[in-house]
Amino acid sequence: VLWTPEIAAASVSRVKGLILENLAAGRADTHPHYAAADLNILDQLERRTSRPADFEAENAILGVLADELAERPANLLQRLSDILVERGLADTAGISLRESSDNGDVCRWVALAGGWSYLKGGETPFDASPCGVVIRDNAALLVERPDRYFPRAANVPLIHEVLLVPFQSGGVPVGALFMAAHSPARRFDEEDLRLLRSLVRFAAASRQVTEALKDARGDEQASQAALAADLAGLNRLHELYAKLAVETDLDTALRDITAAAVELTGTDRGVLQRVSEDGERLEFAVHHGYGEGTRFTEHFRYQGAKAVCEAAREHQQAIVVEDTAAFPGLVGTVDLEIALAEEIRATLSFPMVTRTGELIGVLNTQFRKPHRPLDRELRFMEMLAWTATGFIERHSAADAALRDSETRFRELGAASSDVIWIRDAGTLALEYLSPAFDAVYGARRQPYAETDPSAILSLIYPGDRAGYLANFERLRAGERVRHEFRITRPSDGETRWIRNTDFPMVDDKGRVTRLGGIAQDVTEEKANAARLGVLVAELQHRVRNMLAVVRSVFARTVEANGPIEEIAAHFTGRLDALARTQMIVTQSSSGHVDLQNLIRDELLSVAVSDGPALAIEGPDVTLPPKTAESIGLALHELTTNAVKYGALSIPGAKLDIRWTVNRSDDGGRRLDLRWTEQGVSMVPLRQTREGFGRELIEDALPYRLGAKTRLEFTGGGVRCAISVPLPEDGALAPFASATL
């Protein structure tokens, strides 16, 4: 907090030996200068489908590693390899580190798990291993079938794909962490790369701590006190990581990290600053050991941060101020005055830099006396700054995912023509009501969304309200409910049917905390269903009635007695006549039938057409379906008879069909149809019997149509008169209403 760019530059040069350059090294991934350009296929990852970032898995792994760091720090790298294989992320995983040997540099597998674990401790010449490429390029590497490029390296079991990231120490790449797949089915994606990069930073930082510990142990001069402090520090770190693994609240996490930084640097005060939203300043996120409202907190909460920001951005390196009073650039400033008043005599400041090189904050601790930090303190600080960065990154990614999902939800709600709603399960207060409400309920959304949860009830039919409310109980009990109710739309006073499809929404403990639902206007749907029901019922009725008629006609045809061929021919003829009229009825849009067409169709069916012997004459007249059906059958009987025995069977005989439309005595319209045969001398034998045709004309037409009929056989042939009531002209009902 206490410097300008100049001061920062000065401090950098002053503590050169202590600067931890590796904080910036994560950005150095993009300098490939390996000759074989086709070796590294890392850019393919962009085109592969990637799983979403799995922070939960990452936290779990970090938790395990933190345990290992505390219990068996020397085993940390092996544990990391093991866990990658255990979790099915890799078939083989390991870490190789560069070593110098008499035969030149080698890469040694210091940790290995999975298929290649038998090679642990082994080595490959530096120039003959992917690890060497990673170290040289200081960049991640994805290789397909590495055996093609590195013939001297191991190849059993065969590796189909291997992903490596640089393992750094003090900013310098010293090895590689890698995951390999022995099966072609496993292909790495961007999430694998992200996870590997995160884990390697933890591993590298941890290793620096443990190496420092090892050095201290090996140093004969190291006091028992220093050793104890190192061990205590490791325990403190372990405690922190165990807590962070399950912590979801960002503020709490940053507070914990700051507290740990204060303790591990052996002081009592510290501050974690974050870059402000506009990127201009560094603001306090956490301060530890300072009271609220002191001159210090007021002065530095927002102030002077611009210079710090620039310094931090420019250098992105740790800045150590061993003595504030003697620090160039601070001397004579208000900052120094306030710092000294607060008894700040030394500071440690570590930038928090993301993997992409963005500065997001600074972790500081302050000392009451001039202080030259121990190597251990600097390493702890570096690790904690990295930890804070990681937590913030994960948190903001999760935050962004949540915001994204909320945006999507709102877009969905806005686009839906159905009403989507969410209520609090306890109070039933509306938490969300989609814009479609206005159109569906015909009422303004706002009043119903914000006021009394039962306000919506006033729109619902009184008789349906109890059912509507009862469903909330079922939802609270965890049931899914679908129910329908009626509303009166205030906008137009119309009654509408609403179908609610409701579901309970539970928290992670399974308790119902919210009720959700989708309300749909099903008025049209219900009306259509009802119409369809009527149509289907009507169709059934007609089909079954027709079958009953056919059966009856069949029975009567058989009763007539005679050769089976004749019976069959008669029956077929009648069935065809029925079918013909049905066809004409259903083909005309109104269901009404033109009489002349009906007659001509019938004659055509027995191959009789216009000629001198045939006269068909009458005004245009259309018959309702029922009338057409019966008249059609009657015409068929007359025609068949005429073809067999009458006017159509005898050369020189004549058939005269004519009709008129008249008013009867009661004023109703009637069709008077006359069928007159002439020149037939012989009265056919068949016609003397009580046949089907006679029954149809003399009994069925009067019964069914209220017709008056007369059928007689004179010397010249058959004469038939049919007088049938007609609906008033222009009162022809359309087909649908005539049948329904």
Added chain:
Amino acid sequence: LAGKHILVVEDEYFIASDLQRALKKEGAVVIGPVGHLEEGLALVAHPALDAAVLDVNLEGAQTFAIAARLKLRSIPYVFVTGYDAWALPDAYRDAPRVGKPAPMPALLAVIEQLVTPRPLS
């Protein structure tokens, strides 16, 4: 069915006529048959009526009014119809019903049951 007075309401001539013949053969006295609602309603008042056979749909007019009057008079009836139960109003869904096309023996058996006095249970 001998001597029983059976009302037949059916607008389709052939079906009505078949039924009439079958009932006569059983010795029943057929009232009707009629094919119009008004005629049917008028015949419900027939003093000797024992049972009725009702088509549901008479060219668009439905015979429920006849059924209601029969019920008032405690005269049993059976619907002979092309409709399934679901297409009937709630009140008549459980009424005796024979689907069209009704096999005559089955229909006669139902009518027989209607006119057979049931023991009090």
